[in-house]
Amino acid sequence: MPIKRLAVILLAMLLVLSGCGGGVAGGKHISKNGGTLIIGIESEADTLDPSSASGWVTMRINNQIYEPLIGEDLSKSSKEAPVPKLIPILATSYSKSDDGKTYTFNLRKNVKFQDGTPFNAQAVAFNLKRLTDPKFKYYYKLGAARTFRALQYNKGYKIINDYKIQIILSKPFADFPRMLGEINSLQIVSPAAVKKYGNEQLGNHPVGTGPFKFKSRQRGSNITLVKNKDYWGKKAYLDKVIFRPMSNSSSRVLALQNNSVDMIAVPPADALAKLKQQKFKILSGTPPHVWYLTFNMDNPIMKNVKVRQAINYAIDRKQIANNLLKGSVKPAYTIQSPANLAFDPSKKWYSYDPAKAKQLLKQAGYPNGFSTTLQTSVDGSGQLMPTAIAQWIQRDLKKVGINLKISTTEWIAYVAQYNMGMPKSVGMNQMSSGRTTPYFLSMIANSKFMAPGGYNSGRYHDPKLDKVLDDATTAVSQKKSLALWKKAENMMMTNPGWAPIVNDSAPYVLSTNVHGFVIPAEEWYSLAKVWVENKN
Amino acid sequence: MNTELSWGSKVMRIFGKDKTAALGITIIIVTALVAIFADWLSPYGPNSAADTAQRLAMPGTAGHLFGTDDQGRDILSRIIYGTRTSLFSSIVPVVISAVVSMCLGIIAGFFQGRIGNSLMRIMDVFFAFPSVLLAIAIAAILGPGLLNVCIAMVIVRIPYMTRIVYTDTIQEMQKEYVEASRAYGMGRAAVMFREIMPNVLPSLIVYSATLCGVTIVTVAGLSFIGLGVQPPTADWGLMASEGQNVLMQGDPYVTLFPGLAIIILAFAFSTLGDWLRDLLDPTQK
């Protein structure tokens, strides 16, 4: 893989460069401080409220503004750390009780929100109540619904002193610390801002503790952040970061080529060769990403397991990965996402076999196939080229007699629709997701996360599986939990509620003057250590 | 017998004199034939990629005269199949709205007074919208799809066509034959549709032909926004839209050819309109 090799070389060069302390590039000593970084992102972002904002594209922005108590170390590439390490952020340390149900956090002192109000145990409590206590004045229903998978076992909290707080769980949820740093979780927002603007409007006036603070937003054009000069930790190098939503992948490439942006997400696979030739830096990693279809278990046709298996056999994932996407992604044969401890790439289900698919359809009572609908977005983070891939799948399914109708929606609205589940008439929908914890399996398959509201959009319901998933989630021994996750994975693939299609490598393309950008084994990144040469 | 002869000679005369019209009419006939015989004419199916490695073949590549798109589909084949949706989505809505407008316009013109006025005032409201905007609005509400686009086009065209019929009807009403037929004791309906209609029909036909061309362009625009025909159906507007990505990577042909097809067919309809006007519309003489 020449691209990968190049990426590794570039990464190595980058590391050497950024390791040079003062930043010596081109022979002369330059300051890392200052400058503007403009990023071409793959779709418009959702609201800038970390609890309710859906989609990675928004998390990548929110992650610069807000911080969790415990989070992932995003300064290491996915090569160095295939699963990101957990590090203290707004908590300096934490401890877990023996029964695994009580977490005690020592909070960082002298931290101020970007609006000047102090961060302390009361602020954490406010955030907890906002997302878990329906009786609280500032309870935020949408945020609560979307953070439920992280905070489902939260029973209460106890403020020990201004800088020490205990969070009490009903079950020993081993992945709780990791889930704290995940998307739609407990990123701490300023209580003062919530009181001032209200829950619904916080997203238009975001205030957190992170290294960048919100400046302005013009939808369809830009979201501008500026350096938080009062940041508690090492301050960011950049003065300003501008996120420019450009949902057309080719227009992102053009913007990069004519220098109107410094960095772009998800270049179209067809452009990679040319970009490489033009000496742009192409980085990629192995984030927890899987692009998959979810079958609608309420749909009469999809209820039949043979149909779901047939569809899984009928899709030529290799062609999609190598031909349509020019090898920029890998075919996915399991729903478990990479970049977590339970992921085993040697485990494969359903390699391409159209004859078997036809046979299964015949057994299922559809010798002449059937018609059904696939819902997908037109753009969005991790979605690659959703319509092009969907059309490819459409053609593959046509070959075994299935007529697929594609229904498309813009990303942010699509996610909202996704969380609501599918109407009976729709056969399947599509999503890109994944987590750095195997808990991901529970999020998409456990009946308690069923749509509407949850991430189990196909309303998959298997009490036996639920039990395995819950046991894996709350198992105290890691070895036992890993075995349970693998068992769950096997159950989920043999009676498939999903058709995994590809795993993305989350490529980013950077101008040569951008340094210090690292793609961690996560779907978002930190811009705190990024700096630009030739500032303008 | 006599009229037939003079009609035939008229057709031949104008056809022979007006080379542009001859070209336009030939284009329409050829397009219609292509639409009918697409299955025989097309080198590939509209959605079949002969070989998936053949993505983005340049025009002139062996076997792909116009090249292939980013899904490896033969552009020529898709243009051939696209004639179907293009002809359908332009002619059908125009014919339907012509029929509806004929009734509305004659009724409004015949009973001027309250009925006519209020009908035309309602139509006036529609003129307050640029027609493309109105089409987008209706299609956005109804949801994407060929049928809904056709409905939108019918609604958008009716006010314009009704106004033409209405104006013509008022002119006709002042002529003697109307009064004469009323005097003979003809019923209102008979006067409207047996006497007046044949006289207002020519200008409506002329306008319809021109509108077919405009409608092709508008429908293509709706497809471009994503409100029209849904993938993978071969549709010129949709193809041009899908070519955007490739265009920005430097190759315009995926967008170029379907666009040219739209322009050529729309142009053909507009020359047909001009020709019919010379032929039918007495006001032009």
Add this chain to the structure above:
Amino acid sequence: MYKYIISRLLYVIPVLIGVTILVFLMIHLIPGDPAQTILGGEATKSALAKLRSQMGLDQPLIIQYFDWLKKIITGNLGFSYTLHMNIASELLPKFWNSIILTLASLVIAIILGVGSGVLSAIYKGSIFDKVFMAISSIGASIPVFWIALMLMWLLALQYPIFPINGMVNMRGNGGPLDLLYHLVLPAFATSLVSVAVIAQLTRNAVLDEIKKDYVSFFKSFNLSKVHINIFHVLRNALPPIINIIGLQVGYIIGGALFSEIVFSWPGVGQAMYTAISSKDYPMIQAGILLIACGFVFVNLIVDIINIMINPKLHESVSK
């Protein structure tokens, strides 16, 4: 004349009422529950009930309409549940951007269309006339989005003279020159079809005028051709030309929607494009209302200009 202008002004009122009724009904024509449609996927039962009573969906339609009208007049265009914000604060700045693009396109259409139409008429039968008229008879059939894409390919990609998209250079300090530079391609793409139509019709209007007796009469006095053309023919051909331009305004406004989408011009068209694909109906509704109102006022202005230039006209127009 003033009587006509006043009656024309008054005529705007029923039209605007009609427009608001139509736009209001829009959201009620969507199949299904309007509250569900507006809230989209995320709707909970209580939120639906709240919105229903907020929208007054339990009230008779006529009362709902007047409530809605009251809000519109006070500048409240509704709330977008997809964007979590007030539509007015989102859409009004974009409306200005759209006006900039539309006006620029109109200016180009007038200058190029009238100019080439007049030249074609004066030099009737010349090569310029023949070639230009052939081009413009085809030009009227070109989809705006297609010509926009082609211009982008030719003048922003193949020969990178102009910026590919956007309205300002994010790195620069903006300024009118930067805006103008970004404006060129979208404005040209929007106006080209109208240039063709205006040119054709202007040519006919001028030719009609040249045919008239007074021209040959003046010629017999040895007045120079240029003099006759400029001072008499053009002045007399002006009213029909303005009429033609007025008719093109609608096409330009419609065309600008497409140019905005192709060139990512942050205007109402682009916002509506996003709203359509996210099924954000309140936003679509507000966008259509804004554009339609703008169109009504532009028509008003064109009519008034027309009547001021040619006061005789009002007898035939005011019916």
